[in-house]
Amino acid sequence: MQKTFVVIPRNCTGCRTCELACSMIKGTEGVFARSRINIYKVGDERYMQMTCLQCVEAACVKVCPTEALVRNELTGAIEVDEERCVGCGLCEPACPFGHMHFELNEGVPVKCDLCGGDPTCVKFCPHGALEMK
Amino acid sequence: MGIANRKELEARRKALHKANENVKTHVRVCSGTGCAALGAFEVYDALVKESKKAGLPVQVELEPCGKEKDPLFVSLTGCQGFCQIGPLVHILPDDILYTGVKVSAVKDIVEKTLAGGQVVEKLLYKNPEDKKRLKGRADIPFYKGQELVALEGCGSVAADSLDSYVASGGFSSLAKALKMDPDQVISEVEKSGLRGRGGGGFPTGRKWRSCVSAEGDERFVICNGDEGDPGAFMDCCIMEGDPYRVIEGMIICAHAVGSSTGFIYVRHEYPRAVERLSLAVKTCEENGLLGKKILGSDLDFDISVARGGGAFVCGESTALMRSIEGSVGEPRAKYVRSVQRGFRDKPTVLNNVETFACVPSIINEGSDWFTSRGTEKSPGTKAFCLVGKVVNTGLIEVPMGTSLRDVVFGMGGGIIDGRPFKAVQTGGPSGGCLGEDHLDLPVDFDALAKAGSMMGSGGMIVMDDRTCMVDVAKYFLKFLMEESCGKCVPCREGVYQLHAMLDKLSRGEGEPQDLEKIQRLGKEIQVSSLCGLGKSAPNPVLSTLKNFREEYEAHVNDKRCPAGVCRDITTFTIDPDKCTGCLVCKKACPPDAISGEKKQVHIIDQDKCTQCGACRLVCKFDAVVTN
Amino acid sequence: MYIYIDGKKISAKDGESILEVANRNEIYIPTLCHHEALDDVGACRVCMVEITHKDWGGWRNLVTACLYPVEEGLVISTSSEAVRRSRGTTLDLLMARCPTSDVIRWMAEENGEISVRYEQIDDGSKCIMCSLCVRACERMGCNAIGTVGRGHDKKIAPPFFENPENCIGCGACAAICPTGHIEVNDTRTTREIWDKKFNFVACEGCGEPVLTEEYRDYAIANRDLPADYYTTCSACKKKKLASHFDKVGS
CATH class of the missing domain: 3.40.50.11540 (NADH-ubiquinone oxidoreductase 51kDa subunit)
Known part of the structure; x- marks a missing residue:
């Protein structure tokens, strides 16, 4: 059975360990802004973990001219096939939720791929605010 | 009138054939590029006009039911081959070939030949060997040994007339x-x-x-x-x-x-x-x-x-x-x-x-x-364009297997001014240069390929001893460098580098290892390029390097161009023993670098000389020599 | 069918190229003008491999792996002496053409031969004429740039070397360029590429650049998504969504 990425905002303390873990494992050298999961403060002591929703009818997939965004049937994640991407960058503004990141000098977009089904952020969350179930 | 089926075609041809047979005299004006440039169209117009004026039964189209009796058929044909001496007017059935016909000569042709049945001697081809005038194609060496298959109608049928083609x-x-x-x-x-x-x-x-x-x-x-x-x-x-x-x-x-x-x-x-x-x-x-x-x-x-x-x-x-x-x-x-x-x-x-x-x-x-013609592996005939330092330039068609010697010295009439033969370049820019030892090579696909050249489309460029092979290779590489489509790296960059190295050689800046480098790069371009152009682009340099290596070595080791072509390493001097003091070179020299009085030995001022070679070209006594 | 790459027996499908099979089996063949999503052209000649077959009587040939279709029993060598020589010459020539390109130098080092033997052309250009940019632009449906001229002077440029009318400033050409030859100058509000200046759509929330105006119009016209998708930057979108989720949750 395919697992689902679940966020539990009430457990989140805004410690941003998930962001750190993500930006380390995904090779963006700890730059939080390039993390594929982000924590937003939404009120007093209230936080919201934001990451790709892996939409069923995804806008990013729809706009890609080269079919470089492909769903991994095992994990359910939409993954970037870097070999097929021409770097037009349209997936970033196309995403209505802001979960695609594209920098021209990197040439390919960055997005959450659920780390192949075993997300690092889940493993590192010290408060049980992220789960795969 | 349409030709709906074979029967109608046959009927039409019979009618046209008859019309053609009724024609008493055919006057064929060559309208090939060479002749046209020399005024063949004007000659044609004048011929028609003058003949009409003379009351001759002129016809410019084949007419199955023409009114004229024993008409005179004047037509514009394709290239008749002997471009060197155009415009050509070929008159049949008497096989009279008039050469170098100008509008001013038309009146003579009409009055003397077409109306009078005589031959205008001064318009006939003059054989350079014995200065004798030769009447028709059957007598002229250029046409001997030729066999026309692809060119059969070229020069005989009226180029723009379907009827003429059908009649033939x-x-x-x-x-x-x-x-x-x-x-x-x-x-x-x-x-x-x-x-x-x-x-x-x-x-x-x-x-x-x-x-x-x-x-x-x-x-x-x-x-x-x-x-x-x-x-x-x-x-x-x-x-x-x-x-x-x-x-x-x-x-x-x-x-x-x-x-x-x-x-x-x-x-x-x-x-x-x-x-x-x-x-x-x-x-x-x-x-x-x-x-x-x-x-x-x-x-x-x-x-x-x-x-x-x-x-x-x-x-x-x-x-x-x-x-x-x-x-x-x-x-x-x-x-x-x-x-x-x-x-x-x-x-x-x-x-x-x-x-x-x-x-x-x-x-x-x-x-x-x-x-039944040609060689076993290359049957038939092949058209060639004979150009360069050869006496008779033009279009020929010979059976495959004819030797280069027959082509160059037979139909071609040898080298201009009797200079020594050096090489013949076959196969276009990506072909190769074959020297004297290949003169008896039978020209066919395989023999040429084996000798390191190729058949190509059929260009033949004859070169004399005043042609520098390094310069020739450089010329063709420049052509190919500019004409490469630029898509693949070996052709685009490799040919450029080959040309740069040859340029270095011609400037006298070549180094001993350059020849090896040229050869190696050439071979890599051959195997690595995408299309036929790139694969054959190094041929001109590889074949000349193989067949004329000593000339390359002279450029590298002695910083000398034996043919006296590469300007940077050539000095022109006048041999005092041969100079007659005729002033011809002095007049020809563009920068006025030659001094000397009549009947005295001339001297070239090396500071002024631009190595253009004009003096050598005009000297009748071979007194201008190069290092 | 089965083919042999460097002595390994590998299964392959009819219609595949040698490169496809090699890539699938993680056998490295260097390439410069190949891209998975674009048609191959065989221009760079770096993916050269040597092929032969037991029925060919010892005949061998150098072919580009990206274009050569596999056939039963094909024997392929990806690094024979002839392959290294051909690849070495090609890279040598490219190093002479683009002496400042690191990518070419690295690839040449990897091939085991670095010696710039040829006359260097140091005009600052890193373009190796792989035409990836042209093909990417074609794929976007813009055809704003193409190859101009031929031979050694061939260039990648917009028509008539003028501001490319069809360019939407997406930057795919620059992103795909293997040597980083194509220049893009971005400020907070403008982008300049191929000498054409574009204005960025500013994020409704924070004013950060989202995409060029032309690119937005192109996207609205050619991709079936609502126009208001292109008005906000990712960060603002996320922020908005986060508070929305918060409201829904509580």
């Missing part, structure tokens, strides 16, 4: 082919051993057969008239001089491979070829020889004339197809052949103009007739 037997081959099974037609072409005349020498019959066996719902026939080799004009002459023969060959091919659409790709720089072919296609359409149900058979076939923009690489088959499709003319890799996936990714037969021009004769006369 035109389209009878098509009629015969349409009676045959397509498979039979291909077998006949296979048996003839006809090989592609565009340069590759691929067996035409085999090409047609593989096109038939390729999968596809549509097939195309393309004629490659994008002749771009410097010094080659065979295809131009055929397209201008006998366009209907090319069309007939294409229709036969369409019948054989089952095609309904054809293209003739002609370079834009051949305006007259474009004009005449377009006219011929239109005339054929009007007469039912193109279009639906040709000659009453089930064959539907249309031809469009496509103009090329003049890129040399568009003569390469795949680039040519891209160009007709409307894309940039760049070649693609031929791992899948064009006969399987060519024009619009459909099976396509692409043959050269001359190849198609050979087809009607093969079908008409049979494959045995064709194989």
Whole structure:
């Protein structure tokens, strides 16, 4: 059975360990802004973990001219096939939720791929605010 | 009047043939490029006008029911071959060939020959050997040993007249082919051993057969008239001089491979070829020889004339197809052949103009007739353009296997001013240079390839001892460097580097290891390039390096150009023993570098001399010498 | 069918190229002008491999792996002496053409031969004429740039070397360029590429650049998504969504 990425905002303390873990494992050298999961403060002591929703009818997939965004049937994640991407960058503004990141000098977009089904952020969350179930 | 079926064609030919027989005198004015440039069209107009004025029964078109009795038929034909001495006027049946005819001489021709039946001596060809005037083609050495197959109608039929072509037997081959099974037609072409005349020498019959066996719902026939080799004009002459023969060959091919659409790709720089072919296609359409149900058979076939923009690489088959499709003319890799996936990714037969021009004769006369000339592996004849430092330049057609010596010294009449022969360059820019030891080489596809050159489309550039082989190689590489499509690295960058190294050599800056480097790079370009242009681009330098290595070594080791061509390393001096003090070189020298009085030895001021070589060119006593 | 790459027996499908099979089996063949999503052209000649077959009587040939279709029993060598020589010459020539390109230098080092033997052309250009940019632009449906001229002077440029009318400033050409030859100058509000200046759509929330105006119009016209998708930057979108989720949750 395919697992689902679940966020539990009430457990989140805004410690941003998930962001750190993500930006380390995904090779963006700890730059939080390039993390594929982000924590937003939404009120007093209230936080919201934001990451790709892996939409069923995804806008990013729809706009890609080269079919470089492909769903991994095992994990359910939409993954970037870097070999097929021409770097037009349209997936970033196309995403209505802001979960695609594209920098021209990197040439390919960055997005959450659920780390192949075993997300690092889940493993590192010290408060049980992220789960795969 | 249309030609709906074979019967009507036969009837029309009989009528025209009769009309042709009734003609008492044929006056054929050559309108090949050379003659046209020298005023052949004006000569033609003047001939018609003067003859009419003289009351002669002039006719400019074949008329089956003409009013004139014993008419005089004046026509403009394609190239008659002897471009060196044009404009040519050939008068039959007496076989009188007038050369260098100017408008001012027309009156003489009309009065003395056409009306009076006499020969105008001063217009005849003068044999340079014994200064004797020779009357007709049968006597002139240039025409001896030639055998016309592809050029059969070129120079005899009126170039823009379907009637003239039909009268000479035109389209009878098509009629015969349409009676045959397509498979039979291909077998006949296979048996003839006809090989592609565009340069590759691929067996035409085999090409047609593989096109038939390729999968596809549509097939195309393309004629490659994008002749771009410097010094080659065979295809131009055929397209201008006998366009209907090319069309007939294409229709036969369409019948054989089952095609309904054809293209003739002609370079834009051949305006007259474009004009005449377009006219011929239109005339054929009007007469039912193109279009639906040709000659009453089930064959539907249309031809469009496509103009090329003049890129040399568009003569390469795949680039040519891209160009007709409307894309940039760049070649693609031929791992899948064009006969399987060519024009619009459909099976396509692409043959050269001359190849198609050979087809009607093969079908008409049979494959045995064709194989009875030429060599075993290269049957038939081949048209060549003889140019360069040869006495008789022009268009010739000889049986395959004729020796280079016969071509250069027989038809060509030897080297200008009796200078020593040095080399002959065959195969266009990517061909090779063959020296004196190859003079007895029989000219055919395999012998030339074995000697390190190639047949190419049939250009032959003759060089004398004052031609520097390094300079020649540099010239051709420059041409190829500019004409490379620039798609693949070895051709685009490699040929550039080869040229740069040769340039270094010609400036006297070559280093001993350069020759090795040139050779190595040349070989890598040959194996690594994408298309035929790149694969053969190093040929001019590799073949000259092989056959004239000592000349390269002189450039590198002695910093000397033995032929006295490479300016930077050449000094011109006057041999005091030979100089007669005639002042000719002094007058010819552009920068006034030569001093000396009449009957005194002249001296070249080396500070002023620009090494242009003008003095050497004009000196009749070989007194100007180089280091 | 089965083919042999460097002595390994590998299964392959009809219609595949040698490169496809090699890539699938993680056998490295260097390339410069190949891209998975674009048609191969065989221009760079770096993916050269040597092929032979037991039925060919010892005949061998150098072909480009990206274009050559596999056939039963094909024997392929990806690094024979002939392959290294051909590849070495090609890279040597490219190093002479673009002496400042690191990518070419690295690839040449990897091939085991670095010696710039040829006359260097140091005009600052890193363009190796692989035409990836042209093909990417074609794929976007813009055809704003193409190859101009031929031979050694061939260039990648917009038509008539003028501001490319069809360019939407997406930057795919620059992103795909293997040597980093194509220049893009971005400020907070503008982008300049191929000498054409574009204005960025500013994020409704924070004013950060989202995409060029032309690119937005192109996207609205050619991709079936609402126009208001292109008005906000990712960060603002996320922020908005986060508070929305918060409201829904509580």
